[in-house]
Structure formats: C-alpha cells, structure tokens
Amino acid sequence: MDAPTAPGRRRRRSARDWCVDLTMFLFAVGLGLMVAVGFGESPQAPSFREYGPDLPPWLSVTEQLVAFAGCAALWWRRRWPVELTVALVAIAALTPLTAGAMLVALFSLAVHRPPRISLSVFGLAAVSSLVNVWIWPDPTTPLFVSFLLGVAIQGAVTGWGLTAHHRRKLVESLRDRAVHAEAEARLRAEQAQHQVREAIAREIHDVLGHRLSMLSVHAGALEYRPDASPEEVARSASVIRESAHQALQDLREVIGVLRAPVGELPQPTMADLPQLVEEADDVGARVELVREYGGTVPERVGRTAYRVVQEALTNVRKHAPGANTLVHVAGGAGDGLTVQVRNGPATAARPPRLVDGTGQGLVGLAERVSLASGRLEYGPADGGGWLLSVWLPWPA
Structure with a gap:
C-alpha cells in the first residue's frame, strides 16, 4: 500500500515506495497483457476485435505503446494523483489495455485524497466503462452486464481505497490524541510540581522566617546594646538558643517530608x-x-x-x-x-x-x-x- 503524502508535497521515495510502485506497475502490465490475450484469437470466437472497429497495424501498435506509457506513468501517481487518474480514465474509454493502470490510479487516488474527489473521479470512470463496452463489446456477454461488471470492479477498488483512507485518518487521529494526551499529562505534572514547590516555599518561609526574625532581633540587640544588664543578655541568649533550636527542628521536619513524602508536615491550628x-x-x-x-x-x-x-x-x-x-x-x-x-x-x-x-x-x-x-x-x-x-x- 502506498505511503501517505501531503497534496503537492514532494518527498524522497523510500525503499518501501520502490517496492510498492514496482508491484503496482507489474500488476497494471499483467492485467493489460491478460486483456490483450483475451482480445486475441480464441477457438470459441474468431476475435473480439471482429465485433469492434477494424484497426490498422500502426494503430494497434500505438494502442499498446499508449497502454505501456499509462502503466509507466503510475510511478508519478503520488505527485499528480488527480490529473493522472483522470487521464487514465479517459484513455481507458478508448482502449481496454489501460484498464489495470486505471484501477491502480483509482485505488491510489482514493487512499490519498478526500472521498469527495475520489467519488467524483469514480463517476467519470463509470462513464468511461460505458463508452468502453460500447466500442469494444464482448460477443459472449450482454452490453449491460459488461457495463455493470466494469463498474462493480471500479467500485470495489475505489471502496478498498476509501477504507484504507479512513483507516489512516483514524490512526492519525489516535496518534494525535496520544500526543495531546501525553502533552497534557506532562503539563499537569509540571503544574503539580510547581504547586508543590510553591507550597514548600510557603512552608519554609512561614516556619523559618518567624524563628529567624526573632533571632535577628535579639542578636541585634546584643550587638548594639553593650550596656545591657547581665539579666537582659541572658534572657536574649536564651531566646536565641530556643529559637535556633526550634528553627532547626522545623527545618528537619521540612527536609524529612521532602526526602520521604509519606506524610504531611505537622501543621499548626x-x-x-x-x-x-x-x-x-x-x-x-x-x-x-x-x-x-x-x-x-x-x-x-x-x-x-x-x-x-x-x-x-x-x-x-x-x-x-x-x-x-x-x-x-x-x-x-x-x-x-x-x-x-x-x-x-x-x-x-x-x-x-x-x-x-x-x-x-x-x-x-x-x-x-x-x-x-x-x-x-x-x-x-x-x-x-x-x-x-x-x-x-x-x-x-
């Protein structure tokens, strides 16, 4: 199956693309040879062409060359899918040898273009099939049956291509959803981490800011009041010691929560x-x-x-x-x-x-x-x- 390509966008053909293109080319050539053999001599019917126009040899050779050129043009179906398919549909109305190339082009068009375009070209292909069975009638099959058979084959190929198209769209949609879900999950995780960091910052500021401000006040008093009495110095030193001890205790609790967040920091009431x-x-x-x-x-x-x-x-x-x-x-x-x-x-x-x-x-x-x-x-x-x-x- 063809690799998806955006409209009007050229890209380097990969090894898989070469394999797919070669397979499609051989299929179109093989189907053309089968049609040519069917138009050849048969024990049951002298020739299908006896019921169609009497072609001169040079025109028959031209028909074969045009059919081969149509098969070779499939290598560029990714670059001009709509134009190539319409051209092959028009040629298939005049010569049945390009039927294989037309079917491959219809399938590729349905895969890579919106259904509206594919169905429109399929309508042209149905008209082309009617013209073809009128120019090249099958002596063993009624005209209407041949027309329905051709339209059924074209419809099956187009339907197969549309199924592949919708499947690819579904896969792309699921992939986009997965990418968006991953991005949203990452964003939620970052927001949660940011909220946790803010909460920790508030706790550290509230817990330690209070203690350290008391330390600063009493330490400043001791530094800038050298005439303070021994009782005042002892009292300030006691407050500094108690505040420092309590600040260390609070800091240990915060660090303990950060190292092993199995509980919450004891909160005041x-x-x-x-x-x-x-x-x-x-x-x-x-x-x-x-x-x-x-x-x-x-x-x-x-x-x-x-x-x-x-x-x-x-x-x-x-x-x-x-x-x-x-x-x-x-x-x-x-x-x-x-x-x-x-x-x-x-x-x-x-x-x-x-x-x-x-x-x-x-x-x-x-x-x-x-x-x-x-x-x-x-x-x-x-x-x-x-x-x-x-x-x-x-x-x-």
Whole structure:
C-alpha cells in the first residue's frame, strides 16, 4: 500500500515506495497483457476485435505503446494523483489495455485524497466503462452486464481505497490524541510540581522566617546594646538558643517530608495561636491577643489564620521593631473568620543588619489566603502604624 503524502508535497521515495510502485506497475502490465490475450484469437470466437472497429497495424501498435506509457506513468501517481487518474480514465474509454493502470490510479487516488474527489473521479470512470463496452463489446456477454461488471470492479477498488483512507485518518487521529494526551499529562505534572514547590516555599518561609526574625532581633540587640544588664543578655541568649533550636527542628521536619513524602508536615491550628503570640511578646514589644469567636474553627481555616498572624508578627519585627501589636480574631460559623493584626509606630531602632525583606512573605500570604477562598487587605492604619486584615470562609 502506498505511503501517505501531503497534496503537492514532494518527498524522497523510500525503499518501501520502490517496492510498492514496482508491484503496482507489474500488476497494471499483467492485467493489460491478460486483456490483450483475451482480445486475441480464441477457438470459441474468431476475435473480439471482429465485433469492434477494424484497426490498422500502426494503430494497434500505438494502442499498446499508449497502454505501456499509462502503466509507466503510475510511478508519478503520488505527485499528480488527480490529473493522472483522470487521464487514465479517459484513455481507458478508448482502449481496454489501460484498464489495470486505471484501477491502480483509482485505488491510489482514493487512499490519498478526500472521498469527495475520489467519488467524483469514480463517476467519470463509470462513464468511461460505458463508452468502453460500447466500442469494444464482448460477443459472449450482454452490453449491460459488461457495463455493470466494469463498474462493480471500479467500485470495489475505489471502496478498498476509501477504507484504507479512513483507516489512516483514524490512526492519525489516535496518534494525535496520544500526543495531546501525553502533552497534557506532562503539563499537569509540571503544574503539580510547581504547586508543590510553591507550597514548600510557603512552608519554609512561614516556619523559618518567624524563628529567624526573632533571632535577628535579639542578636541585634546584643550587638548594639553593650550596656545591657547581665539579666537582659541572658534572657536574649536564651531566646536565641530556643529559637535556633526550634528553627532547626522545623527545618528537619521540612527536609524529612521532602526526602520521604509519606506524610504531611505537622501543621499548626488555632490552638497554637496563644503560644505564637506569647513567643512574639517575649521579644520585647507588647503583643495582645483578643479572641471573639465560638465553636471549633475548621482545621484548614485555623491553619491559614495561624500563618496570617505568624507572617504579620514577623513583618512587625522587621519593619516596626518595638511597636505594640494587637491581634484580633473574631467570627463564627456561617459568618466567616476575620483576622486583624494592627501595630503602632516603631518605638525601637532597627539594627542595620535586620534588612528589609523582598515582599515574598506577603505574596505567599496572598496565595495562601486565595487558596482558602478568602480576602486579604493591608495598608497604613489610622493614627499611624499598619493594619493587615484577612477574612476566611467558615462553613456553617
């Protein structure tokens, strides 16, 4: 069977193409020889040509040369499939010796061109068959039967070619679907990996950013307050030691999850919020927690609220050291949970080594709130300071 070729596109003939073309050529020549032998002398009928036109010898030789040329033209049927088939159909109406070449051209045309074109040429072939049986009648078969037999053969060849055409289209469609499915699967995997990386980045920032900011504050205080009392130095050193130890513990948990992702990193809940505020209050600034909600906060909502407060307190230590802070959590089932963190103006000098962040904390916080279908707002507060407000849905 012919290899598919796009219309008007030339390509180098492969070894398989050479084999197919040679087979088609030999088939057309063989069928032409069979027809020629049938037109020859027979014991039952003097000659088929006695019932057709009386051809001179030179015209008979011309007929054979034209038939051979039609068979040889099949080598270019891929380049001009429609033109070659129409030409062979027209020639087959005048000489039956090109019947084999015409059938091969009809089959190849049906394989490589749309059915509309193939069926149109098949209609011309039916007319050609009618003209042929009228010019070269078979003395042993009625004219109408010969015509139906010729049309049936042409229809079988065209139908075979159309079947091959639709089969190829189906295979190409399935191949395209497989390629698209593979691309979509790869894209989904990349998106999943990207989401996992973002989640890990948020966890590392939320967990370690809080601890390291406390370390930076106390280390800066020790560096820039050489006149601090021994009690204050001991207290700051204790906080640094505890924060460093806890930061290492958190880092080990994150790395453990990355190495063997069989479980989830232990996540904080609303029950851990007072401890978070107490740790922040120990840094030196006054942090007050006000809770005005009833019932058990859903785990996902509580975890998001905890991260909101954690990031807000970290930002206060970075940008407004020493400022008094109020953490207000209120809401209820059906109304949602509102978390507000308001801090006043800074009251302590910020150590030079405590540099500003890159803003990734608020970006990660916005992503986390968005994933929880909540709303995030932040900006300068009335009377100075900063206000961060988050609303999270709390199903009834």
